[in-house]
Amino acid sequence: MMEGKVLSFGEILLRICPDLSQDWVGTGALPFFVGGAELNVASALATWGLPSAYISAMPQNDVTLGILQYLKGREINVDGMLMQGDRLGLYYLPKGKDVKHAGVIYDRSGSAFAKLQRSDIDWGMVFKGVSWFHFSAICPAISQEIAKICLDAVREAERQHIFVSLDLNYRSKLWKYGKDPIEIMPELAACSDLIMGNVWAANQMLGTSLDPGLKETKMSYAHTLLEEQAKKTSLEIVGQFDKCQLVANTFRFDYRDKGIRYFTTLFGQEQLFVSDEYLAEEIVDRVGSGDCFMAGLIYGLYQEMGLLNTLKFATAAAFDKLFIASDATDSSVTDIQKRITK
Template identity: 80%
Template sequence: MNGKILNFGEILLRICPDLSQDWVGAGALPFFVGGAELNVASALATWGLPSAYLSAMPQNDITLGILEHLKGRKVDLDHMLLQGNRLGLYYLPKGKDVKHAGVIYDRADSAFANLSRSDMDWPSIFKGVSWFHFSAICPAISQEMADICLDAVKEAKRQNIFVSLDLNYRSKLWKYGKQPIEVMPDLAVYSDLIMGNVWAAQQMLGTSLVPELKEVKESYARGVLEEQAKKTSLELVSRFEKCKFVANTFRFDYLEKGIQYFTTLFGEEQLLISEEYRAEEILDKVGSGDCFMAGLIYGLYQEIGMRDTLEFATAAAFDKLFIASDATESSVAGIQKRIKR
């Protein structure tokens, strides 16, 4: 491939109050610019690929500063829509006793959430594009956004553009009367690469799940996970004719053992399983899955082979766990040093 890789999604500010301290009295809140698709776009630009990003944000001094920062990271923003009244935010507390606190969203009525189908001239937007990436976070926002995504992937098919879909599931966003299973299959029909995990695929695309994996546990037998990955992959490529590749991530957080991480990639009628990575402590979980997605795009775009693609993507995702930001800052060379041989 030699065209642009266009990433479409909502640009967000992540705000991180530290609950172990008097963050109110300190008068300071760490923040990061992110959003799942922007994290992918930033990684690809850092790794030297022609990465573009499309979102919507209001035009003011704050957002112009964000735009300049992203341009400095070599992200193509030619189609960024400067309109609307606010930028979406989300809060992710850190510090003591926040394991189950979860994300707090403040993104209703954002510039991106208020986009309409008439705002999007997909035939023009796709000029010079050979890869289109989006995630399930977009159609979770509203029916209008789901329709925008469907318009996009249909036009991508007409122009023979490769489409990748990340099955990010955000239960707090699906609030407009539709369940993911009612929306996502229509989008998966147009996807060449579907990435997520076996539980997200079951919930969003209706794939089957073995009984052992229907129960929430701290750990599962490795063989069961690998067999499920193969089963899910075969179901998806059989059901969705355009789907050529299926990738799954497996990350488990053990209180005593730390992090266990491995992934799979199905394509060309075979399932590949990555090396396994472990760590006792990490710095930041946010963006690891996005970095894995970016690694898959990096390898498949350059046709370096499925095995090398999988190992690069897995090492990139694991490496991201030790970076305190939404997007990776590691170079290709730095990630390659992390790859287990």
């Protein structure tokens, strides 16, 4: 079994979540959640008992000190947190909306994280006691400087023989500094051991081939077609990036008006593992499901559960998250194991 901390790096955010079906302005009700893709991963791992650490940047004030205490209370190691800058990043996502689409409104320009400089982080020191480093494509989407910080991190991780996982989160509203993902992401993927995302994100960010008739929003495809595309994408990734050992893909489609159809794949050891399909007539919160899947993969691999059992656990964790109204899961390992399709 692996030892050492799992360190996640990314922007800590507040998600403001108005319920547009009610008079949220008149009632003054504006729920919020502490999150961010990488923090959601760190939170899940800490909940499941792994030594989970998280590094980000936020200003030092009474509000952020409260957030810091909250993270510590969740057993997340935040010793590396950079307390600097002037503001915490925000985003607004009306209840029930998906962060990948038009419903999201970002307010994170000029945040403490967005203003990070390469000289702010000594990765050689940060990686002491770390055996796994996790980040997502949201980070290099923010600025050229953050992209360089990510590259510094993965190169140092490679030098120290630290396992690296990359989530190909694609956020079109963030890539605004003159670079397309395809110009940035391959160099980061080349230093990654595990790459997770979906076949559409891989096509946009890494240039893998994609059946032009395969649309991300259409749910009526046969399983075999999607599995064939997942295997093709995975083979292209491991073929292009020598360091990459494992490729995971998620398939999540709207089901009826309020539900979800969901299954996943994991390619490793020269074969494609496919999860069972999960269906839900209605869900509670779309945010953080993919992050929970990523956390499930890390948990299973860290615990040496085997590739198929890792995929089963990660998929059940991701599906379970759809019924939790927050950014990160609070379900235990036992809770998630009960959801695994027998």
